[in-house]
Amino acid sequence: MxxxxxxxxxxxxxxxxxxxxxxxxxxxxxxxxxxxxxxxxxxxxxxxxxxxxxxxxxxxxxxxxxxxxxxxxxxxxxxxxxxxxxxxxxxxxxxxxxxxxxxxxxxxxxxxxxxxxxxxxxxxxxxxxxxxxxxxxxxxxxxxxxxxxxxxxxxxxxxxxxxxxxxxxxQRGDAWNPPRLCHITRDPVAGLGFSIQPVHGEKGKFTINPVSGGPAEKAGVRKGDRLVWINGAMASEFPHSAINKMVKKCSDHMTVLVIDSVSEESYVRRRMPVVPVLADARSMVHRPRRLWLAQGRSGYGFLLRRERGVAGRLVHMLREVEAGSPAEAAGVKDGELLLEVNGETTESLSHDDVVSKIRQSGQNLILTTMAVHGQDLYTQLGLPPLLFCEDLSSSNEEHESPTALKSLAPSAESQEELQEEPNPRLCLLQRGPIGFGFHLGCSQQKSGTFINQIAAGGPAESSGLLQSDVVVEVNGQNVEEESMEDVILLMKKEGSSLSLLVIDRPGYEWMKKNARPITADKASEVKENTSPSSTQQMP
The missing domain is CATH 2.30.42.10 (PDZ domain)
Incomplete structure (x- = not known):
């Protein structure tokens, strides 16, 4: 999506x-x-x-x-x-x-x-x-x-x-463990550090045994593992002699997919393929990293360029990471590829589109990056690199998770603390060249469609919309019981003007608890915005 x-x-x-x-x-x-x-x-x-x-x-x-x-x-x-x-x-x-x-x-x-x-x-x-x-x-x-x-x-x-x-x-059984992708780097003395033997009486099946303390064992290969896949090829498709030739011809590194024999039985019983998409890939190198940035006074502190990669394909490259910037603090490195912005792949986007996505993020941003060598490796193996992404958010807890990937519906205060009946707000917006300047969200745990993200300087911000506001009406039509998809469709049908009756989450919960109707006649009208948005895509 x-x-x-x-x-x-x-x-x-x-x-x-x-x-x-x-x-x-x-x-x-x-x-x-x-x-x-x-x-x-x-x-x-x-x-x-x-x-x-x-x-x-x-x-x-x-x-x-x-x-x-x-x-x-x-x-x-x-x-x-x-x-x-x-x-x-x-x-x-x-x-x-x-x-x-x-x-x-x-x-x-x-x-x-x-x-x-x-x-x-x-x-x-x-x-x-x-x-x-x-x-x-x-x-x-x-x-x-x-x-x-x-x-x-x-x-x-x-x-x-x-x-x-x-x-x-x-349904998997008690003794199940996922297959493992093991990236083995050749040692000048020990080599790759493993041997491969055919399983007696079972055509197309092989065991891989690591040398104790060698590169294969360090990469996660265990004694008696079944060899499923080697450098992108199914081991079952080759005779033992051909596999040994592949290993001997390997120069610096090799990637194998292995599984223990007991877990293999679980996959056979369930008639399920043992494939890299299911694998534990902790030993893989150059894995994409999901980084969380909080905007500083001078922005995020990096440049984005559209460059031609080694294979001649155009890529989005991160350059000139400033010392002491939010980008450096989050772990962004000069010369890395930008694979995603807020969970959206950049592969098919133009440079201007990616820049726009970054600007739309407001005060928080999620970037998925990877070393250039990583793209070469995963291309050779025929694997989608984003499948093995590391999420580094836990290592930088002071950064609030951006709302692009996580629906935020916080209750800033307990409903019992509200002393007065809260007032809904009527926000009037005019669509700019590229939208109204906000995203919607929904949560299984909380009722109501809510404002999930607001673009800085866009029509939504100027109209008085706030993050986590619950949307009660769209152009006079109550949408509390509508799915988020239907709310979006209704907004799309209404042309260039949009009237939203909203209320903050604590106020919404209080009104519902006390059976108070949320109507436009009780709303305070917020100013109408007529300036076009230059940074946000229309919801």
């Missing part, structure tokens, strides 16, 4: 269709292009080692008393889409699967309308922010492993107090 507008919680994963009256209502959740398209037939891919993964639907997983999640493995070819939407819906907990294309990849995998998403690529996501879940689906590449519960079963499990994380874990 281009997380570009960051105001839609819809993840679109379907082919484009003609908009007939019968389909318009069904497709209302596809807004602002804030979608990801993911569908169709399959071609055997030696790197993935599975010829028809979408037919996997593990009804025969480990059976436990209680909810029985289903595993759906989706595989799309180049230019295809997965064929489903992912939504947050008011009144329905969890991440909801919608609009599953019957004959698309999702439909053939066993995914059903109304399913709730528990795991993405074996990572538990039920308690994760919706935008981050969408991002993880986006960066997974052509193979996607989803663990889901049916709609009724999910809601019953929640009502009965089941620990859904444990439910998800149980």
């Amino acid at each position: 281009p997380l570009t507008a960051l105001i839609s919680s819809t993840l679109r994963c379907g082919r484009a269709h003609k908009h007939t009256p019968a389909t318009m209502k069904q497709r209302r959740s596809t807004v602002l292009g804030d979608t990801v398209e993911m569908t169709d037939r399959f071609v055997f891919n030696a790197k993935e080692g599975v010829d028809n993964p979408v037919m996997v639907n593990t009804e025969d997983s480990v059976h436990v008393a209680g909810p029985s999640p289903r595993l759906c493995v989706l595989k799309k070819d180049h230019g295809e889409h997965f064929g489903f939407h992912l939504r947050v819906e008011r009144g329905r907990p969890g991440h909801v699967i919608r609009h599953v294309e019957l004959w698309g990849v999702a439909g053939r995998s066993g995914l059903r309308d109304g399913d709730r998403l528990l795991e993405v690529n074996e990572l538990f996501v039920d308690d994760m922010e919706h935008m981050e879940v969408a991002r993880r689906i986006l960066v997974s590449g052509p193979l996607l492993c989803l663990l889901v519960l049916g709609s009724e079963e999910y809601e019953q499990a929640v009502a009965q107090g089941w620990n859904l994380r444990e439910v998800a874990r149980a």
Whole structure:
């Protein structure tokens, strides 16, 4: 999903269709292009080692008393889409699967309308922010492993107090460990430090055994590990002699995908491929880093340039990081590639588009960066680098997490502390050349669509809108019970003028608790803004 507008919680994963009256209502959740398209037939891919993964639907997983999640493995070819939407819906907990294309990849995998998403690529996501879940689906590449519960079963499990994380874990078995991507750097004396042997009686299977204290062991290879993948190629596709030649020809480093034999049995039982998208990649070098910046008095302290990389491809490069700047404090390094701005990939964006995205961030910014050598390595291995991103936010806790990837609906004070009835505000905006200057957000834990991010100097800021304000009405129409997608569609229909009745979160909760109506006749009108926004994309 281009997380570009960051105001839609819809993840679109379907082919484009003609908009007939019968389909318009069904497709209302596809807004602002804030979608990801993911569908169709399959071609055997030696790197993935599975010829028809979408037919996997593990009804025969480990059976436990209680909810029985289903595993759906989706595989799309180049230019295809997965064929489903992912939504947050008011009144329905969890991440909801919608609009599953019957004959698309999702439909053939066993995914059903109304399913709730528990795991993405074996990572538990039920308690994760919706935008981050969408991002993880986006960066997974052509193979996607989803663990889901049916709609009724999910809601019953929640009502009965089941620990859904444990439910998800149980279907893998007790002795499960994920596969490991191990990047091994050759030692001048010890070499790569491992040997490979065929498994007796099992064609196409090999064990890899590290030398004690050698480079392979330091990279995470363990004695008796099964070798699944070597430098981007499935080991099962080669004879033992060819694999040994590959190892001997290796110059400075080698990357292998390995798994212990017990965990391998878990994947075989579930008919699930052992692939890099599921791997623990802590030993990988040049991993992308997600950095959190808080704007200083003179900005962030770096320059962005569009340069031509080693392979001749244009890339966004970070340059001239100023000493003592927020960029330096966050860990930005001169000469790094800029892969994402606030969770949105920069690959298809122009230089001006990226600059605009940075300016839209206001006082906080998330940059995903990577060394140039990293791009070369992941390209050679055929892996999407964003799949292995390190989040460095925990190492710099004084920086508030930007709202681009995390829905913020803070309660600044307890509702009991309010002494007077709060006043809603009527904010009037005029659209500028590139928008009204704000993003919307929603949260499963709190009701109401709210103002999630405001561009500095834009129409929203000038109109008096504040971050975390709850949107009660749009141009006189109450939207408290509407989904965020429908609120966005309503705003898009209203042309160049926008009237928003809003109230701060503590005030909204107080009014609801005391059964007080929130109406425009009690609102204080904030000045109308007529200046165009030059920094923010329209919601």
